[in-house]
Amino acid sequence: MNKLTTVLITLLFLSFHAYPQRDQAPQGPGSLAFWENLSKLCGKSFEGEMLNASENDQFYGKKLVMHVRTCEDGKITIPFHVGDDHSRTWVLTMEEGNVIKLKHDHRHEDGSEDRVTQYGGISSNTGMARLQFFPADQETTDLIPYAATNIWWITLDDTTFSYNLRRINNDSSINVKFDLTREVETPPTPWGWED
Template structure:
């Protein structure tokens, strides 16, 4: 099966039984699958969390992506709303060696939060349906500077499963957090 065939199947929602892919193919297939959210908004729910996530469990969670544009060939920006809080945006970017995930946090006036643009870069090929983003060196230094040393072992995972759900997961020792968005029901 060619990469083009895999991309077409994945866009149609056929995420299971995909053959093994080279690293650059896995990254590209995943990125192209993720682009299908362009122009839509989706509601999510917390599926795994710690006590500190009460606000997330009680809030309406919405992701949305603007209509696909030429600049989305290399980067997808996904604003995340937690109730009335619209301060977060996930940024997934293609690079020469894989994909990166950054978290852009802003204040209401649009200025960057002290803890912003943190994230990670893929270190493995992942799969056409799931990519891990271990914390990068920039983020480790930022977390230490801001008194968040516990976050220096973060791994974020984005998964597109066979049931048409996008999951965002944060994990580290003593911390598990996951939100799942139903891509079958655009708002």
């Protein structure tokens, strides 16, 4: 057997075993596996870092902590603490058809809602167990017209959770990566929420 044949057989073998075959695909929609894996983090807090922060960024130089605070039937809340600012909470809800909705709940320190709140999107399909996309919904477009092209996405695996935002036709993005291998102290109750 010549070298070329050996290389081709090796590549064929590796490609066959590196990717699951169709009949080995996970059963059920990816959104349910994603939801189940995220629910396993309930009650835990993790520190994160901006992957592309500049000195002009509002998150620059601040401690970033996510806390998977509640996991109710069909709803998961994740406060995102930025230093001493406890105004942000990501709210994920499971919609009919097994798609996930992401909303951003913004509050003032007195608990009242910010003028810009409840924006986000609904996944366009059931997505994948480790990745969910959320294109801006109509409520977001009505509230913040320039955010009509926003796409948020969350990745989740055994060691990291990432929150990401990209606006189509704009080079800027937000990418925050959290280390799931090390729990941190639970932050204070987010503004406007009760224990």
